[in-house]
Amino acid sequence: MTILQFFLWSLLKVVVVTVVMLMAVAYTVLLERKLVGRIQNRWGPSRVGPFGLLQPLVDGAKLFLKEDLIPTAVYRPLYLIAPVIALGCALISIAVVPFGEPNVGPGGIHFFQISDVNIGLLVILGITSIGVYGIALSGWSSNNKYSLLGSLRSSAQLISYELALGLALVGVVMRAGSLNLRVIVESQAAKGIASWNIFGGFQFVAFLVYLTAAYAETNRAPFDLPEAESELTAGYHTEYSSMKFAMFFMAEYANMITVSCVATLLFLGGWTSPLGNLFPPPENIFAHALFPIFWFVLKVFSFLFLYVWVRGTLPRFRYDQLMNFGWRYLMPIAILNILGTSLWLAYR
Amino acid sequence: MIPISWYLLLSAALFSLGMVGFLVKRNIVTVFMSIELMLNAVNLSFVTFAHQWHMVKGQIFVFFVMVVAAAEAAVGLAIIIAVFRARSTLAVDRIDLMKL
Amino acid sequence: MHLILFIVFAGFCLAGAINLLLQSHPINSALSLIVVMTSLAVLYLLLGAEFLAAAQVIVYAGAIMVLFTFVVMLLNAGREDRTLGSRSARVVGFPAVVVILGVLATVILKAQGLGVVTLSDGITSTADLSTVLFRELLLPFEVTSVLILIAILGAVALARSGDGERTSK
Numbered sequence: 193m194t195i196l197q198f199f200l201w202s203l204l205k206v207v208v209v210t211v212v213m214l215m216a217v218a219y220t221v222l223l224e225r226k227l228v229g230r231i232q233n234r235w236g237p238s239r240v241g242p243f244g245l246l247q248p249l250v251d252g253a254k255l256f257l258k259e260d261l262i263p264t265a266v267y268r269p270l271y272l273i274a275p276v277i278a279l280g281c282a283l284i285s286i287a288v289v290p291f292g293e294p295n296v297g298p299g300g301i302h303f304f305q306i307s308d309v310n311i312g313l314l315v316i317l318g319i320t321s322i323g324v325y326g327i328a329l330s331g332w333s334s335n336n337k338y339s340l341l342g343s344l345r346s347s348a349q350l351i352s353y354e355l356a357l358g359l360a361l362v363g364v365v366m367r368a369g370s371l372n373l374r375v376i377v378e379s380q381a382a383k384g385i386a387s388w389n390i391f392g393g394f395q396f397v398a399f400l401v402y403l404t405a406a407y408a409e410t411n412r413a414p415f416d417l418p419e420a421e422s423e424l425t426a427g428y429h430t431e432y433s434s435m436k437f438a439m440f441f442m443a444e445y446a447n448m449i450t451v452s453c454v455a456t457l458l459f460l461g462g463w464t465s466p467l468g469n470l471f472p473p474p475e476n477i478f479a480h481a482l483f484p485i486f487w488f489v490l491k492v493f494s495f496l497f498l499y500v501w502v503r504g505t506l507p508r509f510r511y512d513q514l515m516n517f518g519w520r521y522l523m524p525i526a527i528l529n530i531l532g533t534s535l536w537l538a539y540r
Numbered sequence: 541m542i543p544i545s546w547y548l549l550l551s552a553a554l555f556s557l558g559m560v561g562f563l564v565k566r567n568i569v570t571v572f573m574s575i576e577l578m579l580n581a582v583n584l585s586f587v588t589f590a591h592q593w594h595m596v597k598g599q600i601f602v603f604f605v606m607v608v609a610a611a612e613a614a615v616g617l618a619i620i621i622a623v624f625r626a627r628s629t630l631a632v633d634r635i636d637l638m639k640l
Numbered sequence: 641m642h643l644i645l646f647i648v649f650a651g652f653c654l655a656g657a658i659n660l661l662l663q664s665h666p667i668n669s670a671l672s673l674i675v676v677m678t679s680l681a682v683l684y685l686l687l688g689a690e691f692l693a694a695a696q697v698i699v700y701a702g703a704i705m706v707l708f709t710f711v712v713m714l715l716n717a718g719r720e721d722r723t724l725g726s727r728s729a730r731v732v733g734f735p736a737v738v739v740i741l742g743v744l745a746t747v748i749l750k751a752q753g754l755g756v757v758t759l760s761d762g763i764t765s766t767a768d769l770s771t772v773l774f775r776e777l778l779l780p781f782e783v784t785s786v787l788i789l790i791a792i793l794g795a796v797a798l799a800r801s802g803d804g805e806r807t808s809k
Contacts, residue, residue: 195641239779270667311766314694321702325674327704330669332713340713351703371766542646544754547683550650552744556737557657565734569666569712575672576704577657579679583696591687592755596764596772599689603773606699607784613704613790617711618798625714627655630666 196476205306206287213286218248231504232271255438257395260408263334263431270333275439276431278326282446285319288375289453290311290492292463292484298483302486304463306373311364312373316454317358320409320502324350326443327428329409334431344428345511349408352518353415363460363533367393377462385466390459394536398529400460401522403498406451408518411444412488413503456488463488547588562563568623568630579609613625642759645686652679666712670705677701688763 222237222244229236237244262271275288289312292304302308309315324347331343367389368376380388389395397493408415419427456462463484558581561574583602590598620630627635656675663669675702684693773781 270671310763311690311694314691314698318694318697318702319697322678322704324702324706325671325709328709328713329667329671330710344710344713346707347713351706351710354702369767542642542686542757544757545748545751546646546650547687548748548754549745549759550683552658552741552748554653555744556741557654557661557738559737561661561732563729563737564661565669567666567706567734569693569715570660573660573666573669573708576700577660577673577676580677580700584680585685585688587684587689587692590689590764591757591761596768597777599692599764600773600777602689602692603695603769604780604784607733608797610699611788613707614682614795615791615798617668617707618795620711621715622798631713 201208202306205303209286211281213283213449214442215445216449217442218252220445220496221251221441223501225495227497227500228504230500236497252438253284256435256440259433260434260436261454263336265335266431267333267335270329271431272436274330274333275436275443277324277329278323278443279423279439279446281319281323281326283452284442285316285450286446286453288315288319289372289450289457290377290462293311293481294343294374303481308374309372310362312375313361313370313371313457316450317354317361320450321350321354323443326440330432330440333429336431338424338426339428339430340382342419342424342430346428348410348520349415349417349514352515353405353408353522356401356408356518356522356526359523359530360401361458362526362530363395363398364389364393366530366537367395373457373462376447377457377464380435380461383463384461384464387468388459388461395459395529395533397443397525398434398533399455401526401529402455402459405497405518405522407502408514410451412448412499413439414506414509416508417514446498447493448499452492452499455495456491460491462491544588544592548585550580551584551588554578554584554630566631566633568635569605571632572613572620576613579605593608641759642686645682649679649682649686652676653683667709670712671707673708674701674705681686686759687757688761691766691769771809 223459225247226236226244232487240246240250242439264270287306288309290302292307294302294305296309327350328343328347331341331346334340353463365371369380370376370379378395383392386392390399407413411417411419419428419429422428429437432440465483465487555578558574558577561577562571565571565574583605586598586602586605590596590602623635624630629635655677655764656672656679659672660676662673681693681701683694684690684696746799
């Protein structure tokens with residue numbers, strides 16, 4: 193494969209994945225509004241299009257056409273760049289996620305992964321940690337006390353929970369012996385649901401720790417203190433309007449999707465079927481390519497469902513409770529899990 | 541194809557810039573950042589030499605430098621916050637007394 | 641390919657470092673330092689140190705610099721003001737730094753037998769790195785963990801003592 197072909201293929205994959213990701217973000221918002229509506233015994237959006245299916249497009253158009261206000265007291269360069277950082281980091285990390293069976297195409301092209309990196313997991317963690325700057329800078333540059341408080345809370349929360357998040361993943365990495373996401377998925381492929389890390393790998397505790405930390409990382413309920421509307425009006429994006437607000441909004445949902453993808457890959461066997469090798473893989477090349485994607489999307493969708501369900505049912509934590517929980521419970525549990533997993537791997 | 545010396549020259553330039561910052565800047569946080577810049581420049585040399593001699597230990601040295609830098613940043617920033625509480629200034633020239 | 645990547649990211653490094661010096665507001669300096677660090681991560685990748693590249697982004701850009709911006713935001717540090725010391729530092733500092741840079745550059749340029757870096761040189765895998773780290777250098781590793789523990793205790797103690805004074809007043 194020449195360099196030119198490589199560039200063209202990568203460009204095509206990037207464009208397709210970005211478009212799919214943005215559509216997924218839009219429809220995750222609709223999913224959330226519909227589900228929260230049902231949980232609160234109302235309908236949710238139902239006017240635009242059949243079952244309200246066109247609502248996200250209309251919302252997007254509305255946000256795009258709104259007047260773009262820039263308050264006079266903001267620190268302009270950082271104020272303008274902060275939403276770009278937030279959305280950029282949220283979208284970049286999808287680049288290393290494998291969506292489906294790797295070796296489908298001719299010529300060694302990975303159709304369903306933009307780039308197959310040896311240190312894929314670390315890349316995702318690194319880009320997530322850069323994403324903190326979007327939130328921190330937006331709060332500081334807005335020159336508004338609610339924004340500043342929201343962004344200080346958020347940076348502290350992200351730094352604290354990133355530790356628990358990273359430590360929860362160590363058990364999985366030790367079991368697979370690699371940081372490559374594809375290798376991690378393939379290590380769980382053999383016996384279907386019984387060999388997934390969450391069940392067969394005894395990583396259930398790690399899974400719970402990861403899930404909790406991930407909810408905190410994405411600023412979602414019950415850990416959505418940075419934008420607690422009852423105390424901080426809207427937290428770090430109080431001063432943002434129109435498209436710049438929409439960028440933060442999309443970044444939040446894109447982060448949710450990335451986190452769900454990572455959870456699927458690391459704990460639920462990624463694109464592999466829950467039935468394992470019970471049935472032989474389908475002969476048809478299209479079915480062979482599409483079934484893994486079906487399983488992957490199904491698993492990611494169930495995570496997003498869980499996100500919305502949790503948001504609809506649990507009340508918000510208090511700030512001190514949040515910090516105590518992260519440092520006093522999640523971190524030690526994650527470390528104990530590493531200890532247990534390494535002992536098990538050493539003496540099995 | 542890049543000669544190794546280019547990487548080393550870049551590292552030297554970054555180190556010197558860090559040193560200039562350390563000497564010229566008057567804000568204690570920026571001075572601290574210049575120290576981090578110098579550490580990074582040295583790390584680049586370590587990685588370059590690890591590549592030159594095919595020694596993994598050079599990279600591990602960088603790993604240790606990062607760990608120490610993290611510890612140093614935590615303690616140093618705690619000290620800066622303590623100083624700011626006592627003096628309510630960040631200018632290094634105004635922090636010239638040993639006692640409160 | 642390698643040449644383009646090197647020139648672009650080395651340029652980012654130098655521009656960031658110079659910008660760190662020119663900016664008078666600490667948060668701008670912090671951001672330019674982040675640019676330097678992430679570009680250095682790319683240079684590490686070019687040199688085949690992939691784990692270090694990730695660690696550079698996670699530890700330096702993602703943790704240490706977040707602490708710095710956090711402190712700048714918390715203290716709400718404004719623009720830096722010119723004081724007496726800056727003049728003498730300039731007079732003595734600049735020539736000294738130029739001399740040091742000159743010495744370093746001549747040593748590097750005179751050195752014999754330095755090789756070249758190519759993209760196909762192969763990368764040091766994380767497994768190789770950890771084998772050396774945990775087999776041969778286990779004791780330094782453990783000592784570093786003790787160091788971090790001490791640093792955490794020190795930071796907590798420093799932060800605590802400030803609170804104690806305020807309540808006692």
